[in-house]
Amino acid sequence: MHPSHDRDPARQDVLVSGVGGVGARGALGGVGARGALGVVGVLVVVEFASGVLQGYYVPQLTDIARALDIADADVNWLEGGQLALSVVALPILAKLGDLVGHRRMLLVALAVTAVASLGLAFATTFPVFLTLWAVQGVYGAWLPLEIALIAHRARTREDPQATTRAGAGVVVAALEAGAIAGALAGGSAQALLGSLRAALLVPGVLVVVALLAVLIGVRSTGERAPGRLDxxxxxxxxxxxxxxxxxxxxxxxxxxxxxxxxxxxxxxxxxxxxxxxxxxVDDPLIDMRVLARPAVWPIQLAALLFGVSVLGAQGPLSTFVRTDPAAVGYGLGLSSGMLSVVIGAYVLALLVGALLLGPVSRLAGTLPTLIAGSTIVAVGYLALVPFHASLAEVLVAMVIAGLGSGTLVAALPAAAAAVAPAGRTAVATGLTNTGKSLGGAFASCGFAIALATGAPAGGTAGSYAGYLTVWAVCGGTALVGAVALLVVPAAAFPKRAAA
Missing domain, CATH: 1.20.5 (Single alpha-helices involved in coiled-coils or other helix-helix interfaces)
Incomplete structure (x- = not known):
């Protein structure tokens, strides 16, 4: 990438909107009122919509399962199918972002997601719903493309790594805020709007708003990397x-x-x-040579293992807390509204973890922060194995896991961008989401098998042993991710870049 493409001082001063008050303002060098027109200000709208997509449906998964006439264990196939498609779509869109423009591919990804999201409201069979749900997974490409846009504009800053990290923190904070809003709204939307179909229309409308925001508010950088799509x-x-x-x-x-x-x-x-x-291949879809670099592969492995918990465990958590303990002897028997409170607490912890990234990484450094985040995730999920009999126990464990997850959601793509070679920013950041989606996809499918094995006959509930397996696997993979990060060369993240 060439900094000369974006030397206009006026554009440099509008990197971030007024929402930078969550901690990015100082790191980005002071942003005035006109910053509301900056690229991060618009991307906040996009990531808020992304958060809604990730939180809105979770309280409704049991209702969706009953409407489609499927068992609780089969809910995991929705997540698995979506993540599997995003694993393929994400590197393609990220690569095309580097080749033909990050803004252009972000608009394409938004448009595809909008069509799929609106279509879910009218799907009446499981195969059709599963297909649309899978296509909706294109939203996984939004964040890497957004961070690439931020990183490009930050290259002329005095400390581009810190600027990129601050911008990433702002948009991830918006993502978590959207997930909280989505989780809370999802639990009551059906009652307020009168039907599940009407409730399922809401996310699609919000994605259309995000599409219009990017179309109007983000200008192309004009930067293109050489190469072709593999x-x-x-x-x-x-x-x-x-x-x-x-x-x-x-x-x-x-x-x-x-x-x-x-x-x-x-x-x-x-x-x-x-x-x-x-x-x-000279110009591969996923550059294995870059992936094999000592500073890169541990970060990507940690992202893959992180995907097991942050993506694969959503369905099992939702169905467990809604399972009736009077019928099967386990679960919490919560309503969709109460489930929204659980999801909201978890995502609020994610938000706090994301906002703590900047100050914690300044004090401790990038690598220790990444390792600590992965370890905290492990503690939260492993705590669920013995402690899951009450709402309070589940809430405490999920808040702990959420704090670590929020740190990793913000830190992993920013860390990947920091070690990316010029012209490969979107590909490098996209790899973290690709790995995360791949881990989540396999975990979701594996968890579906675990929950179906030994499930109570004649009912829709997943098996008790399956839930214990889910939490143990989530905690174990997070621990392995923390160990993998220990081998990242310290020189990859100089102390100045952590500030």
Whole structure:
């Protein structure tokens, strides 16, 4: 990237809107009232919509399952399908963002998400709903493209890493605020609007508003990186993930099936072929050479493992707290409105964790902050294994996990941007979301199998052992992620960049 593309002082002063009061104002060098027109100010609208998408549906998952006539365990296939598609779509959109413009691809991703979100309100069968839900996962590309826009404008700043991190903190804070609003609104929307269909229209309308905000309020940087889209890599990655997801579906329907294990092996072979092909391509979809750098691969591995808990555990948490303990002996038996309170507390903790990123990283440094965040996530989920019999126990564990998750949501893409080579900012930040989505996709499918195994006969509830497995896996993978971050070279993040 070339800083000369964005040397206009007026544009430098409008990096962030007045919402920078959450902690970015000082780091960005002081922003006046005109900052409300800045790129981060517009991106706050987009990430607020993203947060609503991530929080709004969770209180309604049980109602959606009943409307589609599926069991609670099958809810995980919605998340798994969405994440699997986003794993393919995200690197493609991130790469195209570097090639043809981050603003242009952000608009494309917003438009696709809007169509899918509005379509959910009119889907009456599980296959159609699952397809639209999967396509909606394109919103996973929003944040990497946004951070790339911020990083480009920050390159002429005195400390671009700190500026990018501050901007990332602001938009992630908006994401978490949207998730809180979505969780609280999702629990009461059906009662207020009179039907599930009307309630499902709300997120789509909000995405359209975000689309218009970017269309009007964000100007193109005019920057283009050289290269081309790796179509062969995209086909191989998509095929591998489709086969792997199909294998997990077979194993869900027929545990121990020889066919299911055979298809799973085929998917792993295709994934290995994808890696080998990408290493030989001059301009790959996922640059394995960059990924293998000592400063890069631990961050990406931590993102993949983080996806297991932050994305894969949403469905199980929702269905567990709504499971009737009088019927099956476990669960909390909460209404959708009370579930909104649980989700709201969790996402509020996410917001606090994201806002603490700046001051904590200034005091402790980037790497210690990342390691601490992953460790805190592990503590929260592992606490759920013995402590889940009351609302208070679940709330405490989820708030702990939320604090660590909020730190990682903001820190991982900013850390990836900091070590990215010029012209690969969106790809590097996109890799963190790709890895996170990949971890979440496999976890969701695996959790669906765990919850279906040993489930009470004749009912819709997931199995008790399955829920314990979910929380243990989430905690264990977070611990492994913390260990992986220990090997990042300290020189990758100089002390000045942590300020």
């Amino acid at each position: 179509g062969r890599g995209a086909v191989l990655l998509g095929s591998a993930l489709a086969v792997l997801t199909g294998a997990l579906s077979l194993l869900r329907l027929q545990p121990g099936s020889g066919l299911g294990w055979g298809v799973l092996l085929l998917g792993l072979v295709l994934l290995a072929v994808f890696v080998l092909v990408e290493r030989r």
